Amino acid sequence: MSELRIRGLQKSFDAHPVLHGIDLSVERGTLLALLGPSGSGKTTLLRVLCGFERADGGSVEIDGRRVAGDNLHVPSEQRRIGYVPQEGALFPHLSVADNIVFGLPRTQRRARHRVAELLELVGLPANFGERAPQQLSGGQQQRVALARALAPAPTLVMLDEPFSSLDAALRLETRQAVANALAAAGATAVLVTHDQSEALSLGHEVAVLWDGRLIQTATPETLYQRPATRELASFVGEAVLLPGTVEQDRVSCALGELALVAPLGHGAVDVMVRPEQIRLLRADETPHDRAALDAVVTEVIYQGQDAGVTLQLQSGTRTMVRARVPGYRCPRPGEAVRLAVDGYVSAYPRVPSQAHSSR
CATH class of the missing domain: 3.40.50.300 (P-loop containing nucleotide triphosphate hydrolases)
Incomplete structure (x- = not known):
């Protein structure tokens, strides 16, 4: 060939x-x-x-x-x-x-x-x-x-x-x-x-x-x-996009301080997290390797092998995010949970007029 x-x-x-x-x-x-x-x-x-x-x-x-x-x-x-x-x-x-x-x-x-x-x-x-x-x-x-x-x-x-x-x-x-x-x-x-x-x-x-x-x-x-643009991040799979502030290889946003896949200088950015990176924990559970955030489940879309879960964070601006969990671990709407983010995330220089969502 x-x-x-x-x-x-x-x-x-x-x-x-x-x-x-x-x-x-x-x-x-x-x-x-x-x-x-x-x-x-x-x-x-x-x-x-x-x-x-x-x-x-x-x-x-x-x-x-x-x-x-x-x-x-x-x-x-x-x-x-x-x-x-x-x-x-x-x-x-x-x-x-x-x-x-x-x-x-x-x-x-x-x-x-x-x-x-x-x-x-x-x-x-x-x-x-x-x-x-x-x-x-x-x-x-x-x-x-x-x-x-x-x-x-x-x-x-x-x-x-x-x-x-x-x-x-x-x-x-x-x-x-x-x-x-x-x-x-x-x-x-x-x-x-x-x-x-x-x-x-x-x-x-x-x-x-x-x-x-x-x-x-x-x-x-x-x-x-590591999609090249935020639009591509939302096209290739589902993406949670949140405003944040970057300092070299770390970024701070509503989901805490997260590690970047690549250094990005410093300043205002949009952070991209994949829903499957958001790990759900019991309300009384604390991971030994990272901080956890309190959240409440507002919506669940059950799809058999997995489920899409919409969550409202209980701190700060009460940001809404979406997680993806195995179907057998599907929580119920109204349930109090904790969450932590696994792995590295991507970020993009902030566009001032950009609307943020957890699409």
Whole structure:
């Protein structure tokens, strides 16, 4: 498989800029999750990389070969890119095997080249090759679409929100099967998604596109623990944002004095704490390793394996915060508890007009 290099990529539609100077590198064998809200430019970027759209500026290189830039536009069929669309887009009048070999030369189509191998790679039995696509579940159809994309041994694989139409249980099973198949094939891949958990669980790296600009590229752990902006902190998971004052590697806020993931000088900041960092204790319990604060539970949203808990601190301005606890430890509304914050937190220089919340 190949490496991907994007430099200064720009694209507009009807004089409206959609991509603003995108710089991005994807190393060989890496699964990059391209994450962003609806309208951020994710699908446009994927279509430009595939050659479905012509770039207005910048360049794209695949394994050192330029395919876009300086008035160059290599057609999509010459880029050796495997493409998996949202709905799989299998041909209903062809068998699974014929769908898989559809893009191969005629002699390989007749021989059903590598069909059994590719079905095994995506976790399906070899006898599925004789079935019609409509005899398969949605998740199985997406695996066949991946097998079809891998059949010509492409340099890159592009996946355009391939799990969005599946129900929750099937989505988890299918995306793990797809991740395993890509890893077994040693594929270099770009997964476009607006699902944060999907990006964090599948991507070796995650690149976040926001209003047509790439605002952070990092490992899933770094992106979640140290998001580049407060807006990104609230987009990637749930965030408690509180005003505070920083002094080098410590910050003081309504939740006490907390340790920062990185020194930040001094002054007014907005502190970001993840709800699962807020540990709930019994009203008579005091942790031996840190200070605890008194609070009252005002709301509980039970979700089975965990629960969202809204709390009102009983000191100072009686700030409201949200915690996330295991479902079996779910407290009751009105219950008095104590809380402590585990781990390190992030902070951002204060924007004077910024409204603070525990979203």
